[in-house]
Amino acid sequence: MNLKKTLMTLLQIGVTLLLLWLLFHDPVKRHQMIEALHTANLAWLIPGFICFGLVLVVGSIRWQLLMRVQGITLNWFRVWQLVMIGMFFNLCLPGGVGGDLIKVFFAMREAPKSKSGVLLSIVVDRATGMFALILVSIGVFVYFHTELMALPMIRPFLITVGIIFGGFIGLITVGLIIDRFHLANRLPAKMPGHAAIIDIARAFSVYARSWQAVVAATALSLLLNLFIFGAAIFAAFAFVGNPGAAAMTSVIPIVNTISSLPISLAGIGVREGLFALMLNSLYGTPKELATLISLTGFSLAVVWGLIGGVIYITYRPGDGGTASLGAMESQLEEIEHQIESEEAA
Helix, strand or coil: CCHHHHHHHHHHHHHHHHHHHHHHCCHHHHHHHHHHHHCCCHHHHHHHHHHHHHHHHHHHHHHHHHHHHCCCCCCHHHHHHHHHHHHHHHHHCCCCCHHHHHHHHHHHHHCHHHHHHHHHHHHHHHHHHHHHHHHHHHHHHHHCHHHHHHCHHHHHHHHHHHHHHHHHHHHHHHHHHHHHHCCHHHCCCCCCCHHHHHHHHHHHHHHHHHHHHHHHHHHHHHHHHHHHHHHHHHHHHCCCCCCCHHHHHHHHHHHHHHHCCCCCHHHCCHHHHHHHHHHHHHHCCCHHHHHHHHHHHHHHHHHHHHHHHHHHHHCCCCCCCCCCHHHHHHHHHHHHHHHHHHHHC
């Protein structure tokens, strides 16, 4: 791990610990959370657990579909295993790309003749997921516009989400222009986001001929978001005094978008703080209850992640053998350089 990544990891750990201390240092709030747990109807977590499992199922179908465009024909169960392993490492590795790194590496070993295709498939997989989130967020904002705009303190969060979405659209636009006018060889090597822009440009070039698959992947992403909402809403239903499905729906896109930034480990603390602030400000939900709802929803992801850990322990790559995290990063960098060379040519 280089110095930059080490410092980033230490920063994430520090932010996570600070946020957790802020959330739980008050003994009165801790007691209220314990009381809320005693009166909770945990049966609601069963449909929540199923919903989160369906998120992983749909995500596997989406990725398999996009890999098939590249001629990669892994069976669905194998793809699901890789997604589950990625879920496990998303919880264990700092940053938002830890799980992607692992599952892409193992997918490359399953399809050694299509390594660049695997990498491009995950680029489009993430792009369709983000595009679907933008569509869902716009729909939620339009429907709950009055509530969300009523409080000035909520507006900075809306602006933050807008900046994130704007950055994504800008990145996609630049990639499209570079692919359309063959400008890859003119980009400065040290330009911020150089590798990501080249990957997106190459993905445009490859997937433009299979736009139907991209549309289908986006539709699957919309379905995936429905199950994400379901998991969080059912987690809320477990507690007496929960704000209800509509209130949860109004804040989930904002919370999920901001907490996906690599600020803390797996978004821990950021997610809980946002839920507490927004649900309390908009709907009067006690902050300790909102925090508990967030933690309960996250616990569903943790359980699925632990299942992914069991799958990782028992998983055997198609070519056999194992590899260190450093070797995985080196191989992905090598493939990215290959894609850059192909795009420049």
